[in-house]
Amino acid sequence: MVTYIDADQAILKNTGQIRLYGAEAFEGMRKACQLTARCLDALAEVAKPGVTTNEIDRFVFEFGMDHGALPATLNYRGYTKSTCTSINHVVCHGIPNEKPLREGDVVNIDVTYVLDGWHGDSSRMYPVGEIKRAAERLLEITHESLMLGIAAVKPGVRTGAIGEAIQTFAEAERCSVVRDFCGHGVGRLFHDAPNILHYGRANEGPEIREGMIFTIEPMINLGRPHVKVLSDGWTAVTRDRSLSAQYEHTVGVTADGCEIFTLSPGGLDKPGLPK
Ligand code: MF3
Ligand code: CO
Ligand code: CO
Numbered sequence: 001m002v003t004y005i006d007a008d009q010a011i012l013k014n015t016g017q018i019r020l021y022g023a024e025a026f027e028g029m030r031k032a033c034q035l036t037a038r039c040l041d042a043l044a045e046v047a048k049p050g051v052t053t054n055e056i057d058r059f060v061f062e063f064g065m066d067h068g069a070l071p072a073t074l075n076y077r078g079y080t081k082s083t084c085t086s087i088n089h090v091v092c093h094g095i096p097n098e099k100p101l102r103e104g105d106v107v108n109i110d111v112t113y114v115l116d117g118w119h120g121d122s123s124r125m126y127p128v129g130e131i132k133r134a135a136e137r138l139l140e141i142t143h144e145s146l147m148l149g150i151a152a153v154k155p156g157v158r159t160g161a162i163g164e165a166i167q168t169f170a171e172a173e174r175c176s177v178v179r180d181f182c183g184h185g186v187g188r189l190f191h192d193a194p195n196i197l198h199y200g201r202a203n204e205g206p207e208i209r210e211g212m213i214f215t216i217e218p219m220i221n222l223g224r225p226h227v228k229v230l231s232d233g234w235t236a237v238t239r240d241r242s243l244s245a246q247y248e249h250t251v252g253v254t255a256d257g258c259e260i261f262t263l264s265p266g267g268l269d270k271p272g273l274p275k
Pocket of ligand 1: 121
């Protein structure tokens, strides 16, 4: 049985209880999430052919430092970078390195800043130069699946409504939904209850209530849904090496829907794609 708790009353560890936040928390999350969104906006000018993912990582670190924020991934469970950079068939948790981006790549950049103790978690896909039509189509489908998941959020429905909206759309487009990773509660903790599945049925999962804050971050593949994690312990890739894409927003549940905290201030939610 799932229980809910006033976020101000709860201890700071994931006990499985779902935190309900008030106006002050929403304001703190708005600020952290908007800093993350501004960094993702700026990265549209950085993610170009020839740039290494380590250079992207450094940019994310410096941008955070310049604005009083720390990347949440730094030293998180042994992870040592400021961002995740997941290229082509990498599903998520790609580790920045010295390899340059190449024309035609699609790269997900996932940034989480901690600002005044609040975590702003968001990711977008970046086309590197000219990309193939199939890649462009996958990016469009993945972003649309995220927005359909977000549109399903309102008090009284279950979290399964989000998964159902995403899975129904993605599979109708002959794509597949990755099962091995999910969205999550977020706030003063980076990863908190509940898990937000990107597949399933509307009558599954806990009830969504006003004041909940969580991420939605579907990973959609052109091929089969199965993934494997490489020997570095982080990099998740599609088993069939098919192309994979992901977009992520952090949202807060309101009386009649939700507020997207990580929306792009520059209208760059889909960098390089038609708005
Ligand atoms: N930002 C990722 C998420 O969306 C988590 C990255 S954890 C790391 O939840 F350690 F891989 F960086
Ligand atoms: Co996340
Ligand atoms: Co993220």
